[in-house]
Amino acid sequence: MSAASKKGARRPAPAPAAPDRPGLAARLVAARLLGAVVETRTSLDGLTDPKGGHPGFRALEPRDQGLVKAILLSALRHRGTLERVLAERLEHPLPEGARSLRHLLHVAAAQILFLDVPDSAAVDLGVAAADGDPRNRRFKGLVNALLRRLAREKAAIAPLAGETLPGWLRERLVASYGVPATEAIALAHLAPAPIDLTVKSDPEGWAARLGGRALPTGTVRLAALDGPLTDLPGFAEGEWWVQDAAAALPARLFGPLRGRRALDLCAAPGGKTAQLAEAGAAVTALDQSETRMRRLRDNLTRLGLQAETLVADAASFAPDAPFDAVLLDAPCSSTGTIRRHPDVAFTKDAAEVEKLARVQARLLAHAAKLVAPGGTLVFSNCSLDPAEGEAVVEAFLAEEPDFHLDPVRPEELPGLGEAIDAQGRLRTLPSMLADPEPRLSGLDGFFAARLIRRG
Numbered sequence: 001m002s003a004a005s006k007k008g009a010r011r012p013a014p015a016p017a018a019p020d021r022p023g024l025a026a027r028l029v030a031a032r033l034l035g036a037v038v039e040t041r042t043s044l045d046g047l048t049d050p051k052g053g054h055p056g057f058r059a060l061e062p063r064d065q066g067l068v069k070a071i072l073l074s075a076l077r078h079r080g081t082l083e084r085v086l087a088e089r090l091e092h093p094l095p096e097g098a099r100s101l102r103h104l105l106h107v108a109a110a111q112i113l114f115l116d117v118p119d120s121a122a123v124d125l126g127v128a129a130a131d132g133d134p135r136n137r138r139f140k141g142l143v144n145a146l147l148r149r150l151a152r153e154k155a156a157i158a159p160l161a162g163e164t165l166p167g168w169l170r171e172r173l174v175a176s177y178g179v180p181a182t183e184a185i186a187l188a189h190l191a192p193a194p195i196d197l198t199v200k201s202d203p204e205g206w207a208a209r210l211g212g213r214a215l216p217t218g219t220v221r222l223a224a225l226d227g228p229l230t231d232l233p234g235f236a237e238g239e240w241w242v243q244d245a246a247a248a249l250p251a252r253l254f255g256p257l258r259g260r261r262a263l264d265l266c267a268a269p270g271g272k273t274a275q276l277a278e279a280g281a282a283v284t285a286l287d288q289s290e291t292r293m294r295r296l297r298d299n300l301t302r303l304g305l306q307a308e309t310l311v312a313d314a315a316s317f318a319p320d321a322p323f324d325a326v327l328l329d330a331p332c333s334s335t336g337t338i339r340r341h342p343d344v345a346f347t348k349d350a351a352e353v354e355k356l357a358r359v360q361a362r363l364l365a366h367a368a369k370l371v372a373p374g375g376t377l378v379f380s381n382c383s384l385d386p387a388e389g390e391a392v393v394e395a396f397l398a399e400e401p402d403f404h405l406d407p408v409r410p411e412e413l414p415g416l417g418e419a420i421d422a423q424g425r426l427r428t429l430p431s432m433l434a435d436p437e438p439r440l441s442g443l444d445g446f447f448a449a450r451l452i453r454r455g
Ligand SMILES: C[S@@+](CC[C@H](N)C(=O)[O-])C[C@H]1O[C@@H](n2cnc3c(N)ncnc32)[C@H](O)[C@@H]1O
Pocket: 247, 265, 266, 267, 268, 269, 270, 271, 272, 273, 286, 287, 288, 289, 292, 312, 313, 314, 315, 329, 330, 331, 332
């Protein structure tokens, strides 16, 4: 099919004022938001936030909002596959500047290949979206033919694992982990993440009640939800909170905390604060974001847990007395969470990773000053990149003779021995905790190291 063959088309008429066709507004918003993610690197969570999100998204009915999110998650998770299958079916590449055309094709193709949307609706609304945009109207015949062909041929189309990683990320992962491990990570990125819960007690009992399974690390894992999470038993009672199995590990590295003073720097929305409080520590939770801190307070209220909360910059926080336990769950590129947030692969890049590594080094150097002699400092984040993990800790230990690494022991991480490296640092990858059922498989990529201040 040829995009170039449309060259001689007449100048298109202006777009119709409002997309009143059922379902069209949702597709137009999806294409617009896809553009915002891949062109201006805006996070999907921000764009789809119920209060501060994109006005077009907020104007949609809740059902259409759900559809837009599902389309975008698929279109981003499978962006490499969509690029390939569309390119294979075009005689000539799409014009370089045809960005909005590309987005609407991806939105329609994602529905055809990956969602439970009737092909006819995906095709017709894709064509209508092209027809309604003066920039794309002359391509509507092409859109129609291309999408119909995809619908006919979809049984023979399968995503290839390597396609889930954009070039910059693949390059960095191969340099850090080698080709086979990178392929395994890419394969894990094909499936959405399970729903993981941290329970206050009795993981086996909660797993049975919620129809999930208890992982050896104590997390309760659900493959999918039938309705809103908030309707599940135990939510209103504050018996559990949503937290990836890997994100639940750093706070556990402190061991017993009853009666000890713990500081959670970079605390919001508070998954780890809740763990520290539930373990019996007197917790101070600090975050620089007032909005996120509000969420932390709401979460603690639901869970019936207490912590002192402060909105402040962790890089300059100066408490009256040092703490027995300090957790620095530092801001990072979040590449370990791509199964949940496939936009991260497109909103971050190598320069951002390096910049965040410098921020982490600065925060870690300051956090160290807040640890009492003999106290424990845990540094963690959800990046897959050793530049934001292993390298930060190595540079820190080279500068700070007052601290030493306390290796994590296999018995502390039942079922996850492979996540402890030769030096005793924690490094989880989405390819670990593999399960034959993809929706029950894997965990976020996380790094954590336990550092002790000499007494
Ligand atoms: C990865 S999130 C923390 C997740 C949290 N520990 C949890 O388990 O729910 C990083 C947090 O760091 C906060 N942050 C980033 N830079 C900061 C700084 N200089 N001082 C305090 N908080 C900061 C962000 O607002 C964000 O809430």
